Amino acid sequence: MMTFIWISLIIVIVSMFGMLYRIFRGPSTPDRLIALDAIGVMFISATALLSLLYDTGFFLDVILLLAVLSFIGTVSFSKFIEKGKIIEHDRNR
Amino acid sequence: MTVIANTLIVLTIVVGLIFTVVTVIGVLRLPDVYTRAHAASKSATLGVLSILVGTFFHFWFNEGYFSVRILLGILFLFITAPIGGHLMSRAAYFSGVKPTELTVGDDLAEVVERAKKEIK
Numbered sequence: 001m002m003t004f005i006w007i008s009l010i011i012v013i014v015s016m017f018g019m020l021y022r023i024f025r026g027p028s029t030p031d032r033l034i035a036l037d038a039i040g041v042m043f044i045s046a047t048a049l050l051s052l053l054y055d056t057g058f059f060l061d062v063i064l065l066l067a068v069l070s071f072i073g074t075v076s077f078s079k080f081i082e083k084g085k086i087i088e089h090d091r092n093r
Numbered sequence: 094m095t096v097i098a099n100t101l102i103v104l105t106i107v108v109g110l111i112f113t114v115v116t117v118i119g120v121l122r123l124p125d126v127y128t129r130a131h132a133a134s135k136s137a138t139l140g141v142l143s144i145l146v147g148t149f150f151h152f153w154f155n156e157g158y159f160s161v162r163i164l165l166g167i168l169f170l171f172i173t174a175p176i177g178g179h180l181m182s183r184a185a186y187f188s189g190v191k192p193t194e195l196t197v198g199d200d201l202a203e204v205v206e207r208a209k210k211e212i213k
Contacts, residue, residue, distance in 0.1 A: 008110050008144075018117040022129075030126050030185035037117060038133040039176055041103040044170070045109065045144040052151055060162040061143070067169050073146075076176060078184035 002053070016042050033077050040070030048053045098154035112140030125193040126185045134178025140189035142167055 019042070021088040042064050049061035081088050120133025149163040186201060 001103075004106075008106055008120060011110050012113060015113050015117045018121055022120050026183070028190050028192055030124060030181060030188065031129065033181055033184070034130050034133045035153060036119060036124070038120060038137045041141050041170075042113065042165070042172070043136045045113065045141045048141075048148040049106075049165065054146055055156075057156075057158060057160060060160060060166075063166045064169065066164060066167055067173070068184050071169075071173040071177060078177075078180040082187050083185040087190060 005049055005053050009046060009053065012042055012046050012049065016046075026040070030065065030078075033081065036077070037070065037074045040073065043085055044070075095155070098150065102147045102150050102156075105143050105150065109140045109143030109147065112136050112143065116140060124195065126190050127182055127192055130178055130182045131183070134174055134181075138170060138174040141170060145170075 016039055019035045019039045023032050023039075026032040026035065044063055047059050047062050047066065051057065076086050101168075116133060116136040119136060123129050123132055145163055145167050148161060149167075150162045152158045152163070185196050192199070
């Protein structure tokens with residue numbers, strides 16, 4: 001069981017390195033954003049596998065925190081790509 | 094009982110790993126931003142959901158600990174990952190990234206043209 005979880009953790013980390021290739025070589029900025037979002041999702045699965053590996057429930061809060069932070073990062077980055085600024089001071093919209 | 098629980102955990106984690114590897118292959122091999130967003134948002138979400146279900150089964154069957162936090166994380170990811178995928182594709186479209194030459198139709202272009210005419 002432990003060997004299986006180690007192997008699956010290594011597979012997830014290698015997948016994250018594949019996403020890093022897309023971040024470095026992406027032709028456009030939305031490509032890099034998509035790869036970054038997928039890396040955030042893979043961090044969550046790596047955290048779940050780590051909590052299986054150490055057999056503790058203390059990592060489960062980290063899963064929620066990573067999910068919220070990844071979603072906020074995705075929303076703000078896509079708004080920045082679409083409009084050029086994140087926080088607007090325009091009240092007549 | 095332990096054998097059945099371990100079989101269930103291993104099956105769900107293997108399904109999650111397959112979807113994760115499919116995500117990486119799709120993001121590295123597909124020709125376009127929109128097809129890559131399709132691969133990343135759907136398949137990565139299903140992979141992480143399956144791995145989280147495996148973790149939930151482990152803590153429920155082997156430890157006797159019904160973890161509500163994992164269920165909350167599954168629900169949050171299930172809601173927010175399609176929203177993130179849609180936002181990223183929309184940002185890519187409006188920032189002017191061209192689709193590949195293999196694309197057959199573009200339905201959003203007519204709607205955008207009509208909206209621009211109505212504004213003017």
